[in-house]
Amino acid sequence: MGKITGFMEFHRVKQPYRPVPERVRDWKQVMRPFPEDELKKQGARCMDCGIPFCHQGCPLGNIIPDWNDLVYRGLWREAIDRLHVTNNFPDFTGTLCPAPCEGACVLGINDDPVTIKAIELAIVDHAWGQDWIKPEPPKVLTGKKVAVVGSGPAGLAGAQQLRRAGHEVIVFERDDRVGGLLRYGIPEFKMEKKVLDRRLRQMETEGVVFRANAHVGVNLPIEELRKNFDAILLAGGACAPRDLPVPGRELQGVHFAMEYLTQQNRRCEGETVPAGREITAKGKHVIIIGGGDTGADCLGTAHRQGAASVHQLEIMPRPPEHRASDNPWPQWPFIYRVSSAHEEGGERLYSVSTKRFIGDDGGRVKSLELVEIEMIREHGRSILNEIPGREPIKLPCDLALLAMGFTGPERQGMLEQLGVKFTDRGNVWRNENWMTSVPGVFTAGDMQHGQSLIVWAIAEARSAAKSIDQYLTGASDLPAPL
Numbered sequence: 001m002g003k004i005t006g007f008m009e010f011h012r013v014k015q016p017y018r019p020v021p022e023r024v025r026d027w028k029q030v031m032r033p034f035p036e037d038e039l040k041k042q043g044a045r046c047m048d049c050g051i052p053f054c055h056q057g058c059p060l061g062n063i064i065p066d067w068n069d070l071v072y073r074g075l076w077r078e079a080i081d082r083l084h085v086t087n088n089f090p091d092f093t094g095t096l097c098p099a100p101c102e103g104a105c106v107l108g109i110n111d112d113p114v115t116i117k118a119i120e121l122a123i124v125d126h127a128w129g130q131d132w133i134k135p136e137p138p139k140v141l142t143g144k145k146v147a148v149v150g151s152g153p154a155g156l157a158g159a160q161q162l163r164r165a166g167h168e169v170i171v172f173e174r175d176d177r178v179g180g181l182l183r184y185g186i187p188e189f190k191m192e193k194k195v196l197d198r199r200l201r202q203m204e205t206e207g208v209v210f211r212a213n214a215h216v217g218v219n220l221p222i223e224e225l226r227k228n229f230d231a232i233l234l235a236g237g238a239c240a241p242r243d244l245p246v247p248g249r250e251l252q253g254v255h256f257a258m259e260y261l262t263q264q265n266r267r268c269e270g271e272t273v274p275a276g277r278e279i280t281a282k283g284k285h286v287i288i289i290g291g292g293d294t295g296a297d298c299l300g301t302a303h304r305q306g307a308a309s310v311h312q313l314e315i316m317p318r319p320p321e322h323r324a325s326d327n328p329w330p331q332w333p334f335i336y337r338v339s340s341a342h343e344e345g346g347e348r349l350y351s352v353s354t355k356r357f358i359g360d361d362g363g364r365v366k367s368l369e370l371v372e373i374e375m376i377r378e379h380g381r382s383i384l385n386e387i388p389g390r391e392p393i394k395l396p397c398d399l400a401l402l403a404m405g406f407t408g409p410e411r412q413g414m415l416e417q418l419g420v421k422f423t424d425r426g427n428v429w430r431n432e433n434w435m436t437s438v439p440g441v442f443t444a445g446d447m448q449h450g451q452s453l454i455v456w457a458i459a460e461a462r463s464a465a466k467s468i469d470q471y472l473t474g475a476s477d478l479p480a481p482l
């Protein structure tokens with residue numbers, strides 16, 4: 001390591017963000033670049049621990065201590081080369097990853113962990129700034145054809161790996177634009193779409209072909225792909241939303257989070273939403289049901305749209321400030337977190353459950369009734385129960401957004417027609433080589449994992465790409481992190 005005592009000299013500094021009053025007035029990315037001299041000090045905090053658990057913490061197996069040291073020494077070119085060995089899109093993960101690596105950092109045992117994610121982002125931003133990131137088209141073509149279904153991070157990473165291995169790759173996407181949840185789920189203020197678009201341009205120059213408006217199993221029969229391609233990678237995500245079947249669910253103004261987030265992302269792309277279909281928080285009392293990241297994305301969106309008030313409800317208890325004794329290092333720490341959207345306002349209510357939505361005479365939601373919940377242990381299991389004898393709480397509500405997670409991949413259409421096997425949890429089953437129960441048809445990302453993280457989607461797709469390459473050619477030099 002360049003600075004052996006760095007971890008004793010320098011404290012952890014967080015990624016800088018734009019001030020709240022400024023950022024809630026626009027849709028631009030909330031993060032600001034890290035000053036280079038400060039970032040070097042942060043890299044110097046990496047302490048040559050001997051067994052870097054951060055490698056295991058990162059599903060991609062990013063070689064984190066190497067690039068921490070390279071950044072400390074100002075060797076940015078070497079740093080981006082090292083980063084790209086394990087990660088196709090460090091710009092996506094450096095911006096959006098919750099950084100399980102930091103939860104596993106050895107320094108985190110008794111101090112704040114190294115600010116790994118910020119260093120990753122700075123390396124890739126620096127590389128784009130220097131025009132170092134170039135297309136890497138294959139030198140030799142194999143003559144084999146692969147269809148990738150879905151253009152989220154899994155589809156993109158799988159397509160790039162397979163193209164670089166010399167295959168002809170076509171990505172089919174049912175939406176009108178490519179990018180999956182990076183395009184229509186994740187808000188512009190978390191990651192601007194230009195970050196995605198420059199990677200798509202890189203991939204197109206490498207020879208990956210994108211077909212938007214191609215809904216496999218609906219306007220494009222899966223049989224056509226099976227006939228015309230040597231292998232198929234299913235990377236269709238897991239976007240079937242979990243519903244809340246309580247009285248009043250049918251009222252106007254109660255929507256799934258993804259309907260709301262997609263609409264705002266379309267506006268940010270310059271589209272106009274037809275008047276009758278508009279979902280906006282402007283001037284409204286907004287209630288977000290679900291305390292996770294999707295809910296936080298709705299929160300940030302609602303503030304930017306000018307909501308009158310925003311509550312975010314969570315059925316589980318408020319997490320502890322520090323790791324609980326049954327959640328030791330190097331596990332992912334289940335602790336209370338404040339995202340950029342939470343810094344911007346709104347109130348979070350924990351241990352509450354929605355009983356019903358109440359409407360006005362016109363059939364529009366006007367309030368929501370909730371009850372308090374307690375967690376009890378029964379036969380060794382934790383159970384959530386309504387606290388008896390408490391009065392229901394009523395909150396004003398003109399817009400309710402359901403952000404309670406996803407139940408798995410959508411089965412109708414492509415998956416039913418293919419006849420793939422499913423796991424007990426409702427995801428697409430695969431073997432250890434990432435092949436589904438249908439020979440020659442592989443899967444990666446949320447479709448086989450359930451709704452997860454970008455870093456997992458990229459890692460799984462890289463591993464699936466290796467298996468596909470092996471299946472097509474008998475051997476593969478592609479890396480497989482999992």
Ligand SMILES: Cc1cc2nc3c(=O)[nH]c(=O)nc-3n(C[C@H](O)[C@H](O)[C@H](O)COP(=O)(O)OP(=O)(O)OC[C@H]3O[C@@H](n4cnc5c(N)ncnc54)[C@H](O)[C@@H]3O)c2cc1C
Nearest residue numbers: 150152153154174180181216236237445446452453454457
């Ligand atoms: C609102 C929201 C915010 C999130 N924020 C974060 C975050 O900050 N950090 C993070 O790490 N993770 C985040 N996640 C999770 C992350 O986005 C997903 O885990 C990741 O996108 C999964 O990648 P994927 O490629 O498997 O699927 P997706 O990104 O879901 O992409 C699947 C694509 O397949 C397409 N498709 C599906 N079926 C077909 C078909 N039959 N034919 C053609 N196309 C099809 C879909 O239209 C979609 O474009 C978030 C998720 C949501 C919902």
Ligand code: SF4
Nearest residue numbers: 058093097099101117
């Ligand atoms: S991809 Fe995520 S887990 Fe891996 S090094 Fe980057 S921030 Fe950490």
